[in-house]
């Protein structure tokens with residue numbers, strides 16, 4: 348019997364050189380475009396708020412560029428992606444300063460050493476006022492360090508996103524199959540056990556349980572577009588209830604992620620019709636349920 352841990356997808360941690368180059372290129376291009384835009388906003392911003400929002404935005408967009416590069420470049424190593432994010436974040440801060448000093452002095456200075464000297468002069472003289480106060484010296488350095496940390500931090504956070512498993516045999520990311528299977532929430536512990544221990548014949552029993560719209564398990568299958576060998580299943584518990592404010596709220600809780608399953612199991616799960624609960628009349632998600640139900644039956 349296989350170990351439970353072996354039943355789940357684990358990334359190979361591969362980071363192709365071409366993938367790292369792709370991330371740096373896409374991230375670098377994004378920095379070259381966004382740095383000057385941010386400098387313009389900071390330079391003409393009468394309120395500090397726009398600059399703050401600008402710093403958050405370019406950090407998030409810079410991270411999205413890294414994430415895109417990692418996907419296209421097939422990078423499966425989280426540490427490498429974070430490392431590239433730091434480089435892109437620092438480059439973004441550098442480009443922003445080049446553009447800002449360009450607006451301030453009318454000349455483009457690329458040497459980091461001279462940029463640092465100009466920054467020291469700006470810190471001495473002050474550069475903007477807020478609420479009638481003009482920060483100088485240490486105050487400005489603290490603000491700039493916070494700004495740089497915020498930009499780099501957001502690049503790191505948004506640079507690595509959860510992705511479906513990667514098929515090493517075909518060299519492709521798997522894709523969601525566009526199918527959603529619902530299973531009664533009552534079965535959740537047993538369901539995970541049955542899947543982990545590959546007692547697939549027991550699965551069909553779960554399908555006869557009543558599925559309530561307010562609390563059910565949603566199974567989402569993923570498959571490699573190139574082969575039938577790499578199939579994965581993730582499961583969430585979806586709970587809809589009235590929150591403290593008296594409004595309907597839907598929460599999802601991870602049940603299991605990226606379990607390796609045979610293709611036949613996904614076909615089996617999606618082919619069976621589901622029981623319709625008779626007591627769920629007037630539920631807020633009734634329409635959603637009805638459409639999901641008809642899809643499942645059509646398949």
Ligand SMILES: [Zn+2]
Pocket residue numbers: 514516517518571572573574575576577
């Ligand atoms: Zn494949």
